[in-house]
Amino acid sequence: MRVGLTREASMAATEGRLELDRAQVKKAVLALQAYLKRASSSGDVLLNENQHIFLQLTLWKIPGQQQTIRIPLPHCIRKETGEVCLFTRDEPSLTSEQTERFYKKLLSERGVQKVTEVIPFKVLKTEYKPYEAKLRLLGNFDIFLADSRIRRLLPSQIGKHFYERKKAPLSVDLQNKHLGPVLERLIQGTTLTLGKKGSCCMTQVAHSGMTTDEILENIIAASETISSKLKTKAKGKLIKIIHLKSQSSVALPIYNSTLSHLAMVEDLQSTQKKGKKRRKVDETQEKSGAASEDEEPIPQLLPIQTPSKKAKLEVSPKIKTEKKAAKPVSLQKGKRRKPRPGKVVHKAAKPRKAPAHKLKPKSS
Numbered sequence: 001m002r003v004g005l006t007r008e009a010s011m012a013a014t015e016g017r018l019e020l021d022r023a024q025v026k027k028a029v030l031a032l033q034a035y036l037k038r039a040s041s042s043g044d045v046l047l048n049e050n051q052h053i054f055l056q057l058t059l060w061k062i063p064g065q066q067q068t069i070r071i072p073l074p075h076c077i078r079k080e081t082g083e084v085c086l087f088t089r090d091e092p093s094l095t096s097e098q099t100e101r102f103y104k105k106l107l108s109e110r111g112v113q114k115v116t117e118v119i120p121f122k123v124l125k126t127e128y129k130p131y132e133a134k135l136r137l138l139g140n141f142d143i144f145l146a147d148s149r150i151r152r153l154l155p156s157q158i159g160k161h162f163y164e165r166k167k168a169p170l171s172v173d174l175q176n177k178h179l180g181p182v183l184e185r186l187i188q189g190t191t192l193t194l195g196k197k198g199s200c201c202m203t204q205v206a207h208s209g210m211t212t213d214e215i216l217e218n219i220i221a222a223s224e225t226i227s228s229k230l231k232t233k234a235k236g237k238l239i240k241i242i243h244l245k246s247q248s249s250v251a252l253p254i255y256n257s258t259l260s261h262l263a264m265v266e267d268l269q270s271t272q273k274k275g276k277k278r279r280k281v282d283e284t285q286e287k288s289g290a291a292s293e294d295e296e297p298i299p300q301l302l303p304i305q306t307p308s309k310k311a312k313l314e315v316s317p318k319i320k321t322e323k324k325a326a327k328p329v330s331l332q333k334g335k336r337r338k339p340r341p342g343k344v345v346h347k348a349a350k351p352r353k354a355p356a357h358k359l360k361p362k363s364s
Contacts, residue, residue, distance in 0.1 A: 018227035018239060020220055020255055028244045028252040029215050035249050036208045050079070053206040053215060055222055056243040056251055057192075059199040063231075066196055070170075071225045072189040075214040077206055078142055084187055085117045085141040087124060087169060089150045096120045103174070111180040114187050117141065121150050124157055134159050143187060144169040166193070192226060199240075208246070219244065219254070 036051055086107075091099045099120045107115055119128075128137055138161055146154055146169035154169055162168050170186055173179075192203040205222045206215040223242065230238055243251035 018223050018255070020223055020242075022216065022220070025219055025244075025254045026212065026216055028254050029212050029219070032244060032246060032249060032252060033208070033212065033215075036246060039248065040208075050207040050209040051246050051248070052077075052204045053208065053244065053246050054202050055205050055219065056200065056202045056245055057226070057239055058241040058243075059194075059201075059238050060240045060257070061238065062199050063194045063196060065231065067194045067231050069192045069194070069226055069229045070186070070189060071192060071203065071205075071222050072185045073205065073218045074221055075206075075210060075218055076188040077190060077204055077210075077218070078187065082114075082142040082187075083117070083140060084115045085119060085137075085144050086115050086172075087144065087146040087150065087154065088118060088120050088174070089147050090120050090122045096123050106174070107179075107183075110183075112183050115145070115183070121153065121157075128157075131159075135161065138162060138165065138167060141167075143167070145172050145183070145186065146170065148173050190222070192222075194230075223255070 032053065086103070088099065088103050090096070091102060094102065100118045100123075103118045107113075107118075128134055137158075144162070144167055148171045151169070151171045155163075158169070170191070172183065172186065176182055190203050190205060192201060194201055203222070205218045210218075227239060237257070239255070240257050241253060242255035244254050245251040
C-alpha cells in the first residue's frame with residue numbers, strides 16, 4: 001500500500017500555487033481504490049455504501065488566525081439523493097408557512113432544485129429547540145445553507161454539534177442575481193477549516209463511487225485552490241505534506257515539501273514581526289510629536305522658599321469680640337432657668353414628718 005515519492009511531487013509552488021505530480025497522485029488514487037474494493041468484498045464495508053476520500057494537509061507553522069476556505073470542485077462529491085437544508089430569515093408581515101413558500105418559489109425561479117427543505121428562523125427557534133430535535137435535524141441532512149442576514153444568529157440556536165461534525169451552515173446571499181450558480185457551486189464543492197489549535201487539517205474531496213479521473217481532477221483542483229487562498233505571504237509554501245486517505249485506510253503521501261520552504265516561511269514571519277514593530281514605533285513617535293506641537297512651552301518657575309517657622313496670624317480686636325459671644329442667661333452660674341409662659345412647674349412635695357407624740361412607744 002505504500003507509494004513512493006518522486007522529485008516532481010516535491011516541486012516548489014510557482015507564484016503561490018501548489019503543483020502536484022499527476023502521475024504520483026494517480027498512483028495513490030489507484031492504490032486507495034484497490035484497498036476500498038478489497039475492503040468492500042471482505043464485508044468490512046456495507047454494500048452500496050460509498051466511503052469518503054479526504055485530503056489531509058500538514059503545515060509548517062500553526063496558522064495565526066482561523067480561516068474557512070470554500071473549494072469549488074469540478075465533480076460533485078455528494079450523492080444525487082443528498083438532502084440540503086436552507087435556513088432563511090423571517091419575512092415581515094408573513095407567517096412561517098408563507099415565508100417557506102416564498103423562498104421555495106424564489107429557488108425554483110432561479111433554477112435551484114437541490115434544496116430539499118426550507119426552514120425559517122422562527123420555526124428553528126420553536127420546533128427545534130429541544131436537544132433531541134437538533135440531533136435529528138443534524139442527521140437528516142447532508143449539507144446546511146443559511147441566509148447571510150441571519151448567519152450570526154445561528155450558533156446559539158443550532159448548538160455545538162453542527163460544528164463538531166463539520167456541518168456548519170454555509171452563508172449564502174439570497175438577494176444575489178446569480179443565486180443559482182452560486183448555490184450549485186456551494187453544494188457541489190467542499191470547505192476546509194484552518195484552526196489555531198494545530199498544524200493538521202482535513203477536507204473531503206471525493207468518494208469511492210467516483211472514477212479515477214474524477215478523483216484525480218478534484219484533488220488537483222482542491223490543492224490549487226487551498227494554496228492560493230491561504231492568508232499568508234508564503235501561500236502554498238506553508239504546506240509541508242499532503243496525504244490522501246479514506247475513513248479506514250492509511251494516509252498515502254502525494255506531496256512533500258522541502259526544507260527551503262521552511263526557511264522561506266520563517267524569513268517571511270520574521271520580516272512581518274519587524275514590520276509590526278516598526279509600525280508601532282512610528283505610531284508612538286507620531287503621537288509624541290503631535291502632542292509636543294500642540295502643547296505650549298512650560299515656563300520655568302523659581303523654587304518656593306518655605307519659612308522655617310510658621311508665622312502667627314494677627315487677629316484684629318473686632319474678630320476677637322465677635323468670637324466671644326455672650327452666654328445665654330439660663331446657662332449663667334447661680335441663676336435658675338425661668339419657666340416658659342403658659343407652663344406650670346409643679347414642685348415635688350417634701351415628705352411630712354410624723355408628730356413626736358405619735359413616735360413615742362406605748363407604755364405597758
